[in-house]
Amino acid sequence: MSDTTRTRQAAQDYVDRLECRDWPGLVGLLTDDVIYEMPQTRERIRGRDAFLRFNIEYPGDWHLRVRRLVADGPMAALWLDVRVGDERQDACVWLDVTEHGLISRIVDYWPEPYDPPQGREHLVERW
Incomplete structure (x- = not known):
């Protein structure tokens, strides 16, 4: 199995295990x-046990769906559709995967939507 295939499988399995x-x-x-980081809040969780507990204790009835998964060698990028109740949010997740197919680093970005600057309305289409 190639590094990219192993990484892609680990990334998909990661989301599937969380969702289930x-x-x-x-x-x-x-x-x-494993190291888990959230740059917006500057939080870092070290170790598998702490990361597991973080997810078990995470509030709400959250659900994840992969919108896009790109893998290249030992790295993967995921664009996730995240839902908590009626609220929908995008998440961008970067994973580092070892040669044994284990995830060693997870970086979660939770981008917030915002209004664009004035003056480019003639160039863009809003949805």
Whole structure:
């Protein structure tokens, strides 16, 4: 199996395990010393046990769906559709995957929508 194929499978499995709340399956995808970061809040979680607990305790009835998954060697990028109740949000997730197919680093970006600057209405289409 190529690095890219292994990485792509690990990324898809990561989302599937989270969505199904398959905690033993999720643990099996992570290195012991996995690092999880959220740059917007400048939070970092170190270690598989802490990351697992973070997800188990995360509030709300959240759901994940892959909109796009790109893998290249040991790295993957995911664009996720995230839903919590009636609220919808996009998430961008970067994963580093070891040669053994385990996820060693996760970086989650939660972009917030905002209004564009004035003066370019003649160039753009809003949706």
